[in-house]
Amino acid sequence: MERFRVNIVGLGIKVHQFEYAFGDEFFKQFGDNLISRGSFKADVTINKHETFLEVHFDIKGTAQLVCDRSLEVFDYPIEAKKMVVFKYGEEDREVTEEIMMIHRDTVSLELGQYIYEFIALAVPMKKLHPRFREEDIDDEDESEEENGKIIFTSTTDEENKDEITDPRWDILKKLK
Numbered sequence: 001m002e003r004f005r006v007n008i009v010g011l012g013i014k015v016h017q018f019e020y021a022f023g024d025e026f027f028k029q030f031g032d033n034l035i036s037r038g039s040f041k042a043d044v045t046i047n048k049h050e051t052f053l054e055v056h057f058d059i060k061g062t063a064q065l066v067c068d069r070s071l072e073v074f075d076y077p078i079e080a081k082k083m084v085v086f087k088y089g090e091e092d093r094e095v096t097e098e099i100m101m102i103h104r105d106t107v108s109l110e111l112g113q114y115i116y117e118f119i120a121l122a123v124p125m126k127k128l129h130p131r132f133r134e135e136d137i138d139d140e141d142e143s144e145e146e147n148g149k150i151i152f153t154s155t156t157d158e159e160n161k162d163e164i165t166d167p168r169w170d171i172l173k174k175l176k
Helices: 024-028 112-122 130-146 167-174
Strands: 005-007 015-022 037-048 052-066 073-089 099-103 108-110
Touching: 024 037, 024 112, 037 112, 052 112, 073 112, 108 112
Parallel strands: 073 099
Antiparallel strands: 005 108, 015 037, 037 052, 052 073
16 A cells, blocks of 8 residues: 555645556455455546645546346446545544545655545445346336325316325315
């Protein structure tokens, strides 16, 4: 992970570009929990100011995922564009998802962890092989109509279907 460490003390107050190409070895360092294989390229732009660092991540590549339905391995394209602001302060802490506080004496930033997290966030919760995606979309449409959608119609409102209401609400409205 040494190659993903950027010495921020030696950087001048201007924009700096870094390019990283990485694959399976990178993911092995973080464990095989979510992603174990893939090929990625990350373009990192660090805009150094006197009181903060603005870091832009542009990550593109392909991750090998295992289908939840068939257990087949397939390639899933991932593209992520994120930004993190590192502000100098008294302690290291996360202010928000996009703003990190780092100690004034911090010598270097470890960008590898951020790159991994951005890739992991781009992986879908439901990993389906591309041949199952069309079937899954059709199944979701059908189940959505069957589960939870209750349509009330009355004989007087057949022509005016855009203002159909639940008869139980009509009774409650009379209580006002």
